[in-house]
Amino acid sequence: MKNILFINASPYRNGATDKIFSVLTENTDKTKFVCKTINLSDYNIMYCTGCTSCYQTLECCLKDDLAGIINEMEKADAFVIISPSYWADITGQLKVFIDRFTPFCNTHFPRACLPxxxxxxxxxxxxxxxxxxxxxxxxxxxxxYGHLDIYTEDNYSIYFCGIERKSEITDNLKEKIKQFAELINASV
Ligand SMILES: Cc1cc2nc3c(=O)[nH]c(=O)nc-3n(C[C@H](O)[C@H](O)[C@H](O)COP(=O)(O)O)c2cc1C
Structure with missing residues (x-):
């Protein structure tokens, strides 16, 4: 069995993002994958302070829930990150999460690496x-993904415009999500 880690950047439970995620996970091949979901807003993830001590130590000096998430990421064969637009950008939860991966960034050496x-x-x-x-x-x-050497392709992404509430995830969009799940089933 392979492991897929779904990383949900929306802090709102039971909204459109959760609906997309549930359609996606329902259609993920359970004979092939063990699926785990991390809702970032459930975790205590502190802001990067920009100290860059991680350039020498290869780990962040802040002690919080991130270590547990990195542990899950080490086990995962694939990641699915979903974010709604907040002010034309990723949510704050996802930005704070990404900043904390500076020890893993491939622009400096030595660095920490995921398998x-x-x-x-x-x-x-x-x-x-x-x-x-x-x-x-x-x-x-x-x-x-690129700076962590996580492989991606142009068609490894989808987006949905005109969505405010979960009721707007129509059958048409569910079909699009199902096709994306099938792509994941075939590619991982
Ligand atoms: C704080 C905040 C900022 C948002 N900013 C934008 C935006 O800049 N552009 C946009 O198209 N939608 C914006 N939205 C709408 C969300 O992207 C949209 O409602 C999405 O479906 C929310 O997903 P959710 O139901 O999982 O919370 C914003 C919503 C919130 C709560």
Whole structure:
């Protein structure tokens, strides 16, 4: 069995993001994958202080819940990160999470590393209609994957515009999410 870690950046439970996640996980092949979901807002993740001591120590000096999440990430074969647009960007929870991976960033050496061979998928949603905002969110998530050497491809992402509430996840959109789950089933 392979492990998929779903990382939910929305702090709102039972909203549109949760609905997309539940359709996605329902359609993930349970004979092939063990799925685990992390709702970032359930965890105490402190802000990076910019001290850069991690450049020498290869670990963050802040002690909080991040270590447990890194432990889950080490076990995962693939990640699916989903973020709604908050002010045209990823949510604050996801930004704080990403900043704390500076010890793992491949722009400096030595650095901490996750085990090789992981794949990264991204999902964005927003209320407005212009896709540019969702593409920016996906780019931020893929930037994170790239600096951690997590493999991704152009079609490893989807986005949804015009979504404010979970009731707006129509059958049409559920079908799109199902197809994305099938891509994950086939690619991981
Ligand atoms: C604080 C906040 C900021 C938001 N900013 C934007 C925005 O800049 N652009 C946009 O299209 N939608 C914005 N939205 C709408 C959310 O992206 C949208 O409602 C999404 O479906 C929320 O997902 P949820 O139901 O999981 O909370 C914002 C929502 C909140 C709560």
């Amino acid at each position: 090789e061979g992981k794949k990264g998928f991204a999902i964005a949603l927003r209320t407005g209609q212009n896709p540019g905002e969702c593409l920016h969110i996906i780019e931020s998530i893929n930037h994170f």
